[in-house]
Amino acid sequence: MATIDLTACRMRDALRARNLSAVEAAGACLEAIDRLNPGIRAFLSTDAQGARRRAEEIDKRLDAGEDVGLLAGVPVAVKDNMCTDDGQPTSCASRILENWRAPYNAHVVERLLEEGAVIVGKTNMDEFAMGSSTENSGFEATRNPWDLDRVPGGSSGGSAAAVSARMVPMALGSDTGGSIRQPAALCGVVGLKPTYGRVSRYGLVAFASSLDQIGPFGRTVEDAALLLQATAGHDPRDSTSVPEADQPVPDYLAALDEPVAPLRIGVPKEFFGEGLDAEVEKIVRDALAVYAGLGAELVNIDLPHSTDYAIATYYIVATSEASSNLARYDGVHYGHRSSDHADMIDMYMRSREEGFGDEVKRRIMLGTYALSAGYYDAYYKKALQVRRLIRQDFDRAFEKVDCIMGPTSPTAAFRQGEKTDDPLTMYLSDVYTASCNLAAIAGVSIPCGFTEAGLPVGLQILSGVFTEERLLRIARMYERETDWPSRAPPVCGEAP
Amino acid sequence: MALSKDEVLKVGALSRIRLTDDEVERFAGQLSSILDYVDKLNELDTSGVEPLAHALPLHNVLREDEPRPGLDPQKAVGGAPESAGGFFRVPRVIDDGSSA
Amino acid sequence: MSGAEPIPTIGMEVHLHLATHTKMFCACAVEYDAPPNSRVCPVCLGMPGVLPVMNRKAVELAIRMALALNGTIPDFAKWDRKHYYYPDLPKNYQISEYDQPLGVGGYLDVPLDGETFRVGITRVHLEEDAGKLMHPEDGACSVVDLNRTGTPLLEVVSEPDIHSAEQARAYGETLRQLAVYLAVGDCNMQLGQMRFEPNISLQIGTDEKGRPRFTPISEIKNLNSFRSVERAVAFEIARHRQEYEDDPDGYTLERLGKSTRGWLDDREETFLQRSKEEANDYRYFPEPDLVPVVPDRKWVDTIRAGLPELPEHRRRRFIKEYGLPQYDAGVLTADREVADFYEEYVRSAANTDAKTAANWMMQDVMRILNERKVAIAEIRIGPGDVAEVSDMVVTGTINRSTGSDVFAKMLESGKSAAEIVEEENLAQTSDESELKAVVDRVIAENPGPAEDFRGGKERALGRLIGQAMRATGGKANPKVVREILVRKLRG
Structure with missing residues (x-):
């Protein structure tokens, strides 16, 4: 088996056994990136030299018998909205931060380095994580490895595509309304959004602070568990990061293969309503049948506020927070400044005009409007009230069931350009994922089959706050019964 | 809820984003249709529902008052589009008391 | 309008x-x-x-x-x-x-x-x-x-x-x-x-x-x-x-x-x-x-338990408890450490009353603070030291102006009031026979003021007392000098 075909966990085993060197692992990934990235464009930047240097150092330490950490020598990619103090850009795929170099590392980047990972590059995304197709990148659109004419989903499309095309065994993404789970589904990989507060946001460039959460991509549930293990935990620099005493980080790998039994699965009728592609629905229902075959009980439940209302709520809460978070990009202290300006205010307005893409402008304006005098109660406050109703829907549901399942996305990967002119249609790509962020609960998307056209479909599993350990076990139950992770996109087959 | 072009311009100014005439036209249409969609929320009776601003029940997250070194001044202004003598430089501002 | x-x-x-x-x-x-x-x-x-x-x-x-x-x-x-x-x-x-x-x-x-x-x-x-x-x-x-x-x-x-x-x-x-x-x-x-x-x-x-x-x-x-x-x-x-x-x-x-x-x-x-x-x-x-x-x-x-007595409350208490005038109470409570110092001073003084202590605070202690632009915690003497020197004045061991000098010397040297008075022989003289001789000499050397006083000008007495004090290097007990002068000039 070629090195790049190894999952992260198997690569880790080989590295520990010294059957594989960190330099070889990094080299294999960098070679795959050289070969595949020009077509897929998953990476905005790579650091071949830095990665090799670091791999050499890790090899030395491994050879010396040191405990180098959970991820010793495993290559990993990081979404370009996580700060890295390594001289590489942290651009959020935005022109406004095109030449910005962060002077500090994000908490997750520190954690990756402490656990011995080798960061090979930064992945493409929708600008400031605003989008569902990675077409809103300020630089270039990422392609879906399963069909280069189609989108990889977004906003973490670069990370999803990189893992899917086996350029790296695993990657970090961020999820504000589905930005990990939806591209994971569209690219046929595992993507997990942890409970809000599980992973520190320090150094994650904010889109919507009360919704953003960093999470792992892997080809298998086990790989996602490994990367979550490495990044989860309290960070005193993030006030919304949960203290260890309240929620200790469990061992996500220890009992991963133990089935959850009895298992009651909530199936909300709202997740199977209008707008769901028939082929996707069939594939997802087949997956539910697999669980039923394993002895799980399928329970029909109601989540009355968790689709259309959730999208409406999401687009007020997220854009309001975004309008505030993105106010700092003004050309004064860092980032792009327009060269042509009459005065201070004109400099702000031109720098932001030139630096931001259309979708970012739309969302900033929508959020500004929702918070402005006279509209706050009608929009922002109303949205926060509905947010509570959404949370209550889930609280009630989790009294009856262990998890909730449905499709991650209403369709498989759509064509490049198909939805770019119609923001609202694009927003509905998140119709099944946004409620999870609003309720702050955990969710994962796992591959559950392919359409006739050979496009992957994702099964979304949601579970209550800080139940990732059980959620991963539930996901693993299905994965063991199937063989989806072994399938590689055709584009990978061209390997020498 | 339809947004007029004037309102779009006003929101643009409040957001400090310069807009071309084309953009004003386009954004007026797109933002209006999004706001129409959002109006769904008015179907829900939320009287008496406490807004959910903080997702987790955390409070009193405090740090001790102990200084730590910050950034080297060169690094602090190093990423600025314009700096001089350790200061960030901006176009001349007429002090209108906007500062807090 | x-x-x-x-x-x-x-x-x-x-x-x-x-x-x-x-x-x-x-x-x-x-x-x-x-x-x-x-x-x-x-x-x-x-x-x-x-x-x-x-x-x-x-x-x-x-x-x-x-x-x-x-x-x-x-x-x-x-x-x-x-x-x-x-x-x-x-x-x-x-x-x-x-x-x-x-x-x-x-x-x-x-x-x-x-x-x-x-x-x-x-x-x-x-x-x-x-x-x-x-x-x-x-x-x-x-x-x-x-x-x-x-x-x-x-x-x-x-x-x-x-x-x-x-x-x-x-x-x-x-x-x-x-x-x-x-x-x-x-x-x-x-x-x-x-x-x-x-x-x-x-x-x-x-x-x-x-x-x-x-x-x-x-x-x-x-x-x-x-x-x-x-x-x-x-x-x-x-x-x-x-x-x-x-x-x-x-x-x-x-x-x-x-x-x-x-x-x-x-x-x-x-x-x-x-x-x-x-x-x-x-x-x-x-x-x-x-x-x-x-x-x-x-x-x-x-946090509430850690609150000190607040200035306005303290000001009113100083008026009531120490019988201070409004002005004195305001001055002494304006700075928390000054007020603390004053209260400790009053507590440790054996003979100095609260009003006299307030005068010492304002005329001596705070004057020094203002001149030197320092906080009260930065000077080398404490409330007990000030009490010692003001007690010596009240009991007549030294006179008031010597007291101020002693206070200044305490600040400089860090020595106690008793040490300075002893070393410099500053204790005041109340001995009648010794002072009578001084008074006789003063009257003889200042016939003008003596005459004025006899003629009813009370103020002239002050000048004569001053001369007597100078003649004794400030050690004469001014009360005793005054008594002798009056007796001699009226007698």
């Missing part, structure tokens, strides 16, 4: 820097004379990806101040973002407490001209300060220093209970004294650690429905001295009167609302900055990066 005499109606917003070592939301040091942008980090620079974490000390100082102002600490306080674009505000929003602050209600009793007036406190809340925007002489650009960015700032908002420029000044001074007393802030005006924003309106009679009628509110921004507070408020009161006289129907709060004005210190006048129409739309919303503050009872009680 039609109808009733206008009543100035003034509320005040006061900002003060809290006495913390670090900033509100990051661990950067609070320093006032550091090179530009040298006390900054990604957090206070508002860089992408950073998050704020609350400074415990700042929160506790805010609660302390709110308690001292007789306010209530709510069970729940939260942070909000206030948005406006300005180059000294790197995030383009300020983190502040908008509708659920740390302190609600309360009052401050303010002494003025021997009486006190009470000013209601609306709220006390925390926020972060902005940086400094400067405009170099060359004119081409402005420059920004962010060292001050994120400094913890306490805002105290008063009710409109202030009714004159003098009261506005006195309120500011009393609030400053309280904050310094509590060690809540250093309130160094030169360093910009305290800033005032009075809101001024005149109430002029009532309208046809009997409701009070007001002139528009003008808020004067960023005053940084008591003098400018007093002058700016006086200027505005006069300006409002004039505007109202010129246009009684138009110059009303209903029509014109609230405007923001600046103060030109050199020209001693205010100028319009922003009218009602240009009012900012701050787009407040709850700060999602910070969690709420829930001051539980135990925490608040601990």
Whole structure:
């Protein structure tokens, strides 16, 4: 088996056994990136030299018998909205931060380095994580490895595509309304959004602070568990990061293969309503049948506020927070400044005009409007009230069931350009994922089959706050019964 | 809820984003249709529902008052589009008391 | 002017820097004379990806101040973002407490001209300060220093209970004294650690429905001295009167609302900055990066227990307990450490009464502090030492002016009063036979004053006593000298 075909966990085993060197692992990934990235464009930047240097150092330490950490020598990619103090850009795929170099590392980047990972590059995304197709990148659109004419989903499309095309065994993404789970589904990989507060946001460039959460991509549930293990935990620099005493980080790998039994699965009728592609629905229902075959009980439940209302709520809460978070990009202290300006205010307005893409402008304006005098109660406050109703829907549901399942996305990967002119249609790509962020609960998307056209479909599993350990076990139950992770996109087959 | 072009311009100014005439036209249409969609929320009776601003029940997250070194001044202004003598430089501002 | 005499109606917003070592939301040091942008980090620079974490000390100082102002600490306080674009505000929003602050209600009793007036406190809340925007002489650009960015700032908002420029000044001074007393802030005006924003309106009679009628509110921004507070408020009161006289129907709060004005210190006048129409739309919303503050009872009680006796209470107690005049009590309680020193002094003195001790404090101890510009903790003698020397005067061992000299020598040498008196042979002489000889000589050498006194000019006696004191090197007991003189000259 070629090195790049190894999952992260198997690569880790080989590295520990010294059957594989960190330099070889990094080299294999960098070679795959050289070969595949020009077509897929998953990476905005790579650091071949830095990665090799670091791999050499890790090899030395491994050879010396040191405990180098959970991820010793495993290559990993990081979404370009996580700060890295390594001289590489942290651009959020935005022109406004095109030449910005962060002077500090994000908490997750520190954690990756402490656990011995080798960061090979930064992945493409929708600008400031605003989008569902990675077409809103300020630089270039990422392609879906399963069909280069189609989108990889977004906003973490670069990370999803990189893992899917086996350029790296695993990657970090961020999820504000589905930005990990939806591209994971569209690219046929595992993507997990942890409970809000599980992973520190320090150094994650904010889109919507009360919704953003960093999470792992892997080809298998086990790989996602490994990367979550490495990044989860309290960070005193993030006030919304949960203290260890309240929620200790469990061992996500220890009992991963133990089935959850009895298992009651909530199936909300709202997740199977209008707008769901028939082929996707069939594939997802087949997956539910697999669980039923394993002895799980399928329970029909109601989540009355968790689709259309959730999208409406999401687009007020997220854009309001975004309008505030993105106010700092003004050309004064860092980032792009327009060269042509009459005065201070004109400099702000031109720098932001030139630096931001259309979708970012739309969302900033929508959020500004929702918070402005006279509209706050009608929009922002109303949205926060509905947010509570959404949370209550889930609280009630989790009294009856262990998890909730449905499709991650209403369709498989759509064509490049198909939805770019119609923001609202694009927003509905998140119709099944946004409620999870609003309720702050955990969710994962796992591959559950392919359409006739050979496009992957994702099964979304949601579970209550800080139940990732059980959620991963539930996901693993299905994965063991199937063989989806072994399938590689055709584009990978061209390997020498 | 339809947004007029004037309102779009006003929101643009409040957001400090310069807009071309084309953009004003386009954004007026797109933002209006999004706001129409959002109006769904008015179907829900939320009287008496406490807004959910903080997702987790955390409070009193405090740090001790102990200084730590910050950034080297060169690094602090190093990423600025314009700096001089350790200061960030901006176009001349007429002090209108906007500062807090 | 039609109808009733206008009543100035003034509320005040006061900002003060809290006495913390670090900033509100990051661990950067609070320093006032550091090179530009040298006390900054990604957090206070508002860089992408950073998050704020609350400074415990700042929160506790805010609660302390709110308690001292007789306010209530709510069970729940939260942070909000206030948005406006300005180059000294790197995030383009300020983190502040908008509708659920740390302190609600309360009052401050303010002494003025021997009486006190009470000013209601609306709220006390925390926020972060902005940086400094400067405009170099060359004119081409402005420059920004962010060292001050994120400094913890306490805002105290008063009710409109202030009714004159003098009261506005006195309120500011009393609030400053309280904050310094509590060690809540250093309130160094030169360093910009305290800033005032009075809101001024005149109430002029009532309208046809009997409701009070007001002139528009003008808020004067960023005053940084008591003098400018007093002058700016006086200027505005006069300006409002004039505007109202010129246009009684138009110059009303209903029509014109609230405007923001600046103060030109050199020209001693205010100028319009922003009218009602240009009012900012701050787009407040709850700060999602910070969690709420829930001051539980135990925490608040601990802070309350740490409160010292407050200056106004102490001032009144000094009058009552020590029988001090208003003036003395005010002077001695203005500084907490001076007041502590005084009380310890009174306790340790065997013979000096409280009023005499107050005189020693003001004439000797505080004079030295003023001359040397030092704090009372920085001088090398304590309350017991002052008691020793003043007791020696009261019991007649030395005279009063020798006492002052001894006090000065104690400061220099660190020796005790007894040692100095002993070493320098300063103990006063009350021996009649010794002093009679001196008095005889003085009368002989000063026939003029002696004659004057005999002729009924009582004041001449003082000169003769002075001569006798000089002749004995200040050691003569002036009382005894006086008795002998009178006896001789009248006898």
